[in-house]
Amino acid sequence: MYVDPPAPKPRDPNETPPVSASGALDDPQRAWEFNPDYQRLVVAWNTVLPQLEALRTALDKAYGLAKSPQTWDAPVGERYVQDIREWRNRLAVYRHNVLTTISDEAADTPRWIPTTANAPHAFQ
Template sequence: MYVDPPAPKPRGRDEMPPVTAAGPLDNQPLAYEFNPDYERLITAWNTVMPMLEKLSTALDKSYALAKSPQTWDAPVGERYVQDLREWRSRLALYRHSVLTAISDEADDTPRWIPSQTGAPHAFP
């Protein structure tokens, strides 16, 4: 079984953007906004998680019922249990790959980006 990677963190109620720029304009105040691309990753995570949980719950319930000795009294039952075990394994791999992709993308995406409003321009 895999452990889910860390989810992208939504903007905190008291979270404030950086106060100054980093780089060639050090100590120059800039306007920042929460990155819309990062917001989309949060939305993707929150959309995918309930779907994956629903699939996992359904397969787990079916697997538990199939393993019950009261359900099957024939060799075909063991084949059905093996099929369900394989599907649960595939779902775990799929879940891990999807959530890892979202989490890795969130790690590579800045939470705050410079805003276009109030930015100094070379020509008025």
């Protein structure tokens, strides 16, 4: 059993961009925007997770039915139970890989990026 990695956090309506003006030479007029690449990772996570949950639920239901003595009364039933168990394991590994990839990419992607839109410039 795998534990899901941390999900990328969507932008909070009260969240403000980082303040970079820490010294006299810093540009206090720098404009920031929420990184669209980071937002795509949030959307990807929110799209993939329900689909993976639906697959897991379907396989868990099939596994539960397959293990039931009322479903199989022949020795061949155990082979199907083992197949479904293997599919569940593969799905768990796949889920872990997909969610870890999204989470790692989100950890390496800045939430805010500097932009030149609506920023005053002396020369254009």
